Amino acid sequence: MKILIIEDEAALAKSISDFLSQEDYLCEIAGSYSEAIVKIESFQYDCILLDLMLPGGDGIKLLKIIKDQKKQDGVIIISAKNSLEDKVAGLKLGADDYLAKPFHLSELAARVYSIIRRKNFGSDNMLEQKEIKVDLLAKKVSIQQREVPLTKKEYDLLLYLMSNKNRVLSKSALAEHLSGDIADMFDNYDFVYAHIKNLKKKLQEAGAGNYLKTLYGSGYKWDV
Amino acid sequence: MKKLLNISLKRFTLFAAILLICSIPVYYYIIRKLWAYELGEHNIVLTSEAAKEDSFLIILSITSLTLLFFILQLVGFVLINLRVSRILWKPFYDSIEKIRNFDLTKQESIDFNSTEVLEFTELNQSLDKLFLGNRSAYVQQKEFAENASHELQTPLAIIQSKIDILLQNKDLTDLQYQLLDEMQSALSRVSRINKNLLLLSKIENNQFLEVEALDISALLKEKITVFDNFIQEKGIQVQASIEPEILLHANDSLLIIIFNNLFTNAIRYTPRNGKLIIELSKNQLRFSNSGDVSLNRSHVFQRFGKSSDHSPGAGLGLSLVNQICKRYNWVLDYSFVNNFHLFTITF
Numbered sequence: 001m002k003i004l005i006i007e008d009e010a011a012l013a014k015s016i017s018d019f020l021s022q023e024d025y026l027c028e029i030a031g032s033y034s035e036a037i038v039k040i041e042s043f044q045y046d047c048i049l050l051d052l053m054l055p056g057g058d059g060i061k062l063l064k065i066i067k068d069q070k071k072q073d074g075v076i077i078i079s080a081k082n083s084l085e086d087k088v089a090g091l092k093l094g095a096d097d098y099l100a101k102p103f104h105l106s107e108l109a110a111r112v113y114s115i116i117r118r119k120n121f122g123s124d125n126m127l128e129q130k131e132i133k134v135d136l137l138a139k140k141v142s143i144q145q146r147e148v149p150l151t152k153k154e155y156d157l158l159l160y161l162m163s164n165k166n167r168v169l170s171k172s173a174l175a176e177h178l179s180g181d182i183a184d185m186f187d188n189y190d191f192v193y194a195h196i197k198n199l200k201k202k203l204q205e206a207g208a209g210n211y212l213k214t215l216y217g218s219g220y221k222w223d224v
Numbered sequence: 225m226k227k228l229l230n231i232s233l234k235r236f237t238l239f240a241a242i243l244l245i246c247s248i249p250v251y252y253y254i255i256r257k258l259w260a261y262e263l264g265e266h267n268i269v270l271t272s273e274a275a276k277e278d279s280f281l282i283i284l285s286i287t288s289l290t291l292l293f294f295i296l297q298l299v300g301f302v303l304i305n306l307r308v309s310r311i312l313w314k315p316f317y318d319s320i321e322k323i324r325n326f327d328l329t330k331q332e333s334i335d336f337n338s339t340e341v342l343e344f345t346e347l348n349q350s351l352d353k354l355f356l357g358n359r360s361a362y363v364q365q366k367e368f369a370e371n372a373s374h375e376l377q378t379p380l381a382i383i384q385s386k387i388d389i390l391l392q393n394k395d396l397t398d399l400q401y402q403l404l405d406e407m408q409s410a411l412s413r414v415s416r417i418n419k420n421l422l423l424l425s426k427i428e429n430n431q432f433l434e435v436e437a438l439d440i441s442a443l444l445k446e447k448i449t450v451f452d453n454f455i456q457e458k459g460i461q462v463q464a465s466i467e468p469e470i471l472l473h474a475n476d477s478l479l480i481i482i483f484n485n486l487f488t489n490a491i492r493y494t495p496r497n498g499k500l501i502i503e504l505s506k507n508q509l510r511f512s513n514s515g516d517v518s519l520n521r522s523h524v525f526q527r528f529g530k531s532s533d534h535s536p537g538a539g540l541g542l543s544l545v546n547q548i549c550k551r552y553n554w555v556l557d558y559s560f561v562n563n564f565h566l567f568t569i570t571f
Contacts, residue, residue: 009378015385022392080377083426084477102381102415105388168391172408182450182484191453216401219391 001025001116006036006062007051007078016049019105020112033057040066045073046116052079052086060089067094074115104173106164113163129162129224132208143206153178154199161212161222168219196220233305240297244290251286315339319348328362366429373422380415387411420540423481424527427547432475440479441470444504447483451491459497466504472571478548485541486511486567509569518560525556
């Protein structure tokens with residue numbers, strides 16, 4: 001899986017690259033508009049992470065170029081602007097997702113994972129880890145052919161954990177993923193704990209191994 | 225307060241009246257002298273009665289003539305003054321009207337009419353300079369807030385990403401994780417403050433202009449379910465009376481900001497097992513949550529205005545709500561009644 005990171009902030013680009021590389025993704029970095037053009041035109045990527053404000057040109061223009069070439073590359077916009085107009089414009093032009101800075105790398109990883117799966121597996125979209133099977137289209141989880149009844153939040157949580165397998169996730173990253181806009185309005189993330197507890201219980205009752213580990217008291221890890 | 229023109233008119237009139245009154249004895253004296261000289265030259269002698277009658281006639285005719293001229297003069301003054309005020313002072317009144325209607329927060333420029341009078345041209349030029357300076361200071365201040373928040377997003381993103389990477393380190397000890405966790409929560413707070421500041425300056429800069437008819441009854445109900453997690457966790461009892469299908473013309477992002485902030489605020493400040501009452505009617509939305517002490521009314525809607533000693537927030541939420549209400553000419557009000565904080569928006 002090849003990923004192109006178009007981001008002029010070297011420190012951030014390196015973080016993203018380091019984080020995603022743990023997942024057997026091959027990451028390349030383009031730090032400017034011209035560098036990005038060369039890479040886009042010469043190679044094929046599974047996913048492109050696109051910063052909108054670049055030295056030498058506008059990221060939106062790059063997006064147009066990618067889409068004009070009818071390439072199948074998935075595009076996630078990562079922008080400091082976080083303006084609704086940009087988001088709408090980006091998605092209209094064919095970007096697959098939009099993530100405002102600052103973001104958790106695990107959130108980015110989950111979105112990359114989801115786009116790559118969508119591009120490569122099309123309609124038959126089953127995610128399997130150990131004995132756990134997730135039907136991404138029907139949004140159903142089953143263990144040994146038996147369906148596990150999960151609430152929407154629990155399902156989201158499981159998918160997030162599975163797409164960040166073997167990584168340590170902080171409570172704040174999970175809270176932000178679970179409640180989007182409003183999570184960062186609270187300082188207290190205790191509701192995450194309740195969801196984790198329920199999910200763990202349901203999975204174990206359905207016969208799954210204990211993959212959801214608690215680390216250091218308040219961190220979590222999907223250990224498979 | 226007197227009008228500038230009336231002051232000058234009064235002075236002119238007074239001066240003319242005094243002058244004319246003083247002129248009566250002078251005229252009388254001169255005419256009498258001339259009269260006596262003529263009589264003497266032609267050796268005419270008048271009886272004392274005739275002389276008395278003459279001097280009486282002279283006084284009468286002089287006085288009535290003077291009065292007539294005075295009235296003519298007065299009418300002339302008023303007419304001229306009206307004309308002068310209409311023509312001469314017009315640019316002055318124009319400028320005053322323009323200044324009165326000028327609103328710094330609206331993005332419109334002020335154009336003074338050109339005039340041929342040197343003084344007014346100078347006045348308008350000086351005013352122009354003053355307004356330009358004011359406007360650019362205002363724009364700079366607004367842009368500063370927006371740019372500063374923008375520029376902060378990237379370094380914040382870098383710190384966030386480094387913390388996320390550090391968390392993956394296999395040799396991390398419990399103590400180090402706790403330190404990182406505390407850094408993380410501080411960073412989340414900074415990010416939140418920054419996001420809200422950016423939002424606030426965007427609203428002040430008149431972004432979010434699209435307006436559509438929104439079913440706020442449905443939106444409000446949806447929000448109650450979104451916040452349900454947080455409400456239940458604190459054991460807050462919610463009582464909602466929402467009239468169905470109430471439509472408001474507003475920007476949906478802005479309305480959601482209002483709801484989010486009212487909910488967060490209510491949940492944050494309601495004591496454990498407290499009560500939250502949400503009422504929506506045709507022209508009013510009210511959030512009432514239980515509490516012990518009234519908030520400081522003068523600070524409650526101010527930016528960074530901490531209205532109580534124990535608030536974990538940065539004091540931007542209600543300021544955002546206030547700013548949005550202002551945009552749509554809704555009235556946001558706070559009061560404290562029977563141990564309930566009442567936040568009321570009147571549409």
